Amino acid sequence: MVKFEYKTFTLGDQLTKEQKAYFQKYGVIQFKNFINQETIQLFISELDKIEKSWIEQGIEKINGIPLKFGKDPKGNKMIQRMCFTNKYSTVLAEFLKDPRLKLLVELLQPYDGRISDNEKDGLVFNHYVNAENSKFTQMGWHTDSPRDLFLGQKILPMLNVGIHLDDCPSSNGGLRVLPGTQNQSVLKLLFGKKQFIDHNPDPREIGFEINAGDLTIHDGRLWHRVEVSPNFGEKSRRRVMYVPIITGKYMPKSEKSKTPFYHRFAKVVQK
Template sequence: MSNTYVKFNLGSTITTEQQEFFNQNGFIHFKNFIKKETVDDIIQASRQVEQEWIANQRVKVNGIPVKYGKDLNGEAIVQRFAFINQHHSLFSELPRDPRFETLLNLIGPGARLGTEEKDGMVLNHYVNGPESKFTQMGWHTDGLRDIFHGQKLNPMLNVGIHLSTLKPENGGLRVLPGTHKQGIYQMLFRKKYFLDNKADANEIAIIPEAGDLTIHDGRLWHRVAQSSVVGEESRRRVIYLPIIAGRYEPKHENSPTAFYQRFAGLVK
């Protein structure tokens, strides 16, 4: 496939064309999932949660480390919120949108939104400044955690709700189409997990507008490219929420921190 791809509109069902595109490539992009006003409300709500977490010096949420960094003015910010849906009503209401039920059909029977599992609803806040701790993320698959936990690889999709309008120079999500069909060896060893940030000749740049929604298969190799611009223009926010199947495994405040999450410092 070329470095451009088809963007779709989400209706009341997943069309045959949409299902075939997703099956072949392992990702899909829907335009205008939420309105600009809703995007603004979400960003404002995230600032409220951020202020509370900083004031309370919150270190973990349900065993998942909170990732802090510095904003362009040197002030502390939260750069990765896990389970943010449990900390503000707007985020808890968002997954109740009936269109998420439509998205579950990409996996099929038994699929559910993982609002209480894995990392819950995650909000990532990237900004490329002199003191930022979160500007990129190396190549990885989301299915690795199941292997770390000694589990079989259950179906998992990652739903992204994009809160920023990006240009290619803003960095952001890069995917390797079709790699969701790879065998377990390629899933483990195709790239050096999180350490390899190099562009791949076959990668596709996901270039969303604020309010767009993307989905990628948990087995798909992907990375988050660093912005080539700095300062306010580099700021981008995105929400991720898993669609999962298999055994129900909710997290709680006493959940342990997984072994691989102790290496969060590798993820810049």
């Protein structure tokens, strides 16, 4: 595995050679202050409205993808993983058209990529909170590639783009990756660790010092996990929106879409 140099960047109106080289080497990159505090609060408000509406309507799946429910520190029902949120908010739908997000497609070259607003799980909202009845506090080691095999496709490059809505220093848990493992063999990509079952820290892993408004991008072939927060209640709250940038055949989802069978086996939900 490559020796990692932790560095952050600012995303302008184009990707620089340094930024592209950094991502190609490590399979992950962090951009500071991608959205401001006003936009963060707007997004949180939109997500709260969607959550309230879905709970009131008793919705359990969107386009065949199960929602993940839990309870907040006060014991109230909450949705800890929501998908296709961009289809239920004009604000979030417009955000996916941000020209800066479209720049990230270049990180997949020589493949042609696209923002997955209508495929996979769309714009996902993960709401981690460490509380007594929380169902979503961490996520085990995994790569995103096995899903391609489950869907009968060959493994293709993809990006997971995370928009962070809360401060999350590495001391509060959060994203962990093994830098450079996007270039591993197929066998190691699939079987290097026990997918989703293994939560053990790896001496080679690195975490991130994230502020609300930051953007993280990681290659889907990279081994990554989400560490549980050592804190409880409000101090443990971590809200992150994820949208994939994908390659390959266009495969849109709709309300008639069937639930992918791997969801039946997963006790933890993939991003």
